[in-house]
Structure formats: structure tokens, C-alpha cells
Amino acid sequence: MKVIASILTGCILLVGSAYVNAAPFEKVVYAKEKTKISLNRETMIYIMAEDQGWQVVEQCTRSVYYPDLFWRVTNDQVEAIEKRLKTHLKKLAEKKAEFVPEDLENYKRQYIGYTLNGVSYIYGNYFPKNAKLEVDPIREGVVSCRGDKRYWASLFNIETFKFEAIEPNDKLVKPKGAIDPNVFPPDEPPAY
Numbered sequence: 001m002k003v004i005a006s007i008l009t010g011c012i013l014l015v016g017s018a019y020v021n022a023a024p025f026e027k028v029v030y031a032k033e034k035t036k037i038s039l040n041r042e043t044m045i046y047i048m049a050e051d052q053g054w055q056v057v058e059q060c061t062r063s064v065y066y067p068d069l070f071w072r073v074t075n076d077q078v079e080a081i082e083k084r085l086k087t088h089l090k091k092l093a094e095k096k097a098e099f100v101p102e103d104l105e106n107y108k109r110q111y112i113g114y115t116l117n118g119v120s121y122i123y124g125n126y127f128p129k130n131a132k133l134e135v136d137p138i139r140e141g142v143v144s145c146r147g148d149k150r151y152w153a154s155l156f157n158i159e160t161f162k163f164e165a166i167e168p169n170d171k172l173v174k175p176k177g178a179i180d181p182n183v184f185p186p187d188e189p190p191a192y
Contacts, residue, residue: 044129045082046137047073048112055141056112056125061169062153065123067114073122078111081122081156088163099168101126101152110137121164124154144169 048056053070085104092100101107110125127133127142128150135142144151149168157164 042129043138044108045078046108046110047075047078048110048141050112052139052141053112053114055143056110057114057123057141059125059143059153059169060145061147061151062167063165065114065116065121065155067116067121069115071113071115073111073113077113077122077158081111081124081154084156084161085124085154085163088166092166097166099149099152099166099170101166101168102150105129107150108137110142120158122156122158124156126152126154 050070050072053067057065057067082104089100089104106129107126108129108131109127111122112125113120113122115121125142127137127144131142131150133142142151147170149170151169153165153167154163155165155167156162
């Protein structure tokens with residue numbers, strides 16, 4: 001495994017045999033890879049493995065997607081999305097959209113690719129870089145089940161090369177198979 005850091009630019013990173021031109025003081029980590037990186041740089045981008053897809057997309061306070069297939073995104077795809085996302089968020093701010101996330105430097109993120117009904121997407125899961133997490137974002141999807149808009153997602157369509165959604169955690173989504181508490185009167189618990 002190679003790790004290359006550019007002292008002059010403050011940018012890196014090579015993990016494995018490919019790289020992403022990350023912003024200064026960022027590095028990219030691949031889920032489930034054993035790394036021995038001891039750089040004093042904060043990990044900001046996590047490229048998730050295929051078997052972690054459900055953990056990333058099955059959220060409880062934003063839309064849940066049920067893909068046909070998960071796949072690992074490439075460094076080039078992440079680099080393209082990161083550049084495109086900055087531009088897209090500026091446009092949302094100019095349009096005074098209902099939800100516009102803070103500066104991307106305030107967020108860590110997880111990326112997973114998936115195919116749904118023959119269309120390929122890249123899903124981005126964003127969370128505050130200073131959040132006290134109960135999971136290791138290299139190994140598990142970060143899920144927040146509260147209406148905290150500092151947690152949000154992007155859905156990027158590869159065919160159209162456009163974002164289809166920038167969505168905050170702001171609604172309760174009943175996970176598949178969950179019992180809806182509104183169906184049962186408060187004094188009658190559901191029979192199992």
C-alpha cells in the first residue's frame with residue numbers, strides 16, 4: 001500500500017493504488033482496509049465497501065432507498081462529485097433554497113454507489129466532523145435518528161451527472177417492516 005503526501009500543497013492522498021486530490025488536511029480512507037497511516041491529517045472522506053451499503057442508505061430521518069446492487073465508488077468519481085457538489089451548493093444558496101448545508105469543510109462523509117431500476121447513483125452521507133459518533137465511520141454507516149440538519153445526504157445520478165437530492169435529516173421515515181405507532185391506540189400495545 002502506498003501513501004503519498006505533498007508537503008508543498010498540503011494535499012494528498014494515496015491509500016491503495018489510486019488517489020483522490022483531497023483538500024488540504026484531508027485524507028481518504030477505504031472501508032475495511034487495514035491502514036498504517038500515521039499522518040496528522042483528519043480523515044474526511046470514507047469510501048464504503050459494497051456490503052456496507054445498507055448501513056449507509058437506510059436512514060431513519062430522511063428518504064430510504066432500496067437499491068438492486070451496491071458498489072464501491074472510485075477515487076475519480078469522488079473527486080468529480082466533490083467539485084460538482086461545491087458548485088451545486090453555491091447555486092442552492094443563491095436560489096435561497098429551503099436547505100443549504102454549511103461549508104463542506106465542516107463535514108465528514110461516506111460514499112457508496114448503487115444501482116436502482118437500472119440507473120446508477122452515488123449516495124453521499126454527511127455528518128459533522130466534530131460529532132461524537134457511536135460507530136467507526138470506516139466500518140459502519142453513520143445514522144442519526146433525530147431531526148438534526150447537520151446530518152444530510154446527497155444523491156448523484158451518474159447518467160445525468162447531476163444531483164437529484166440534497167436532503168437533511170428532518171423527517172421521520174418508517175423503516176421497512178417497522179411498526180407504525182399511530183396505528184395502535186396508546187393503551188393497546190401491538191400483539192407480537
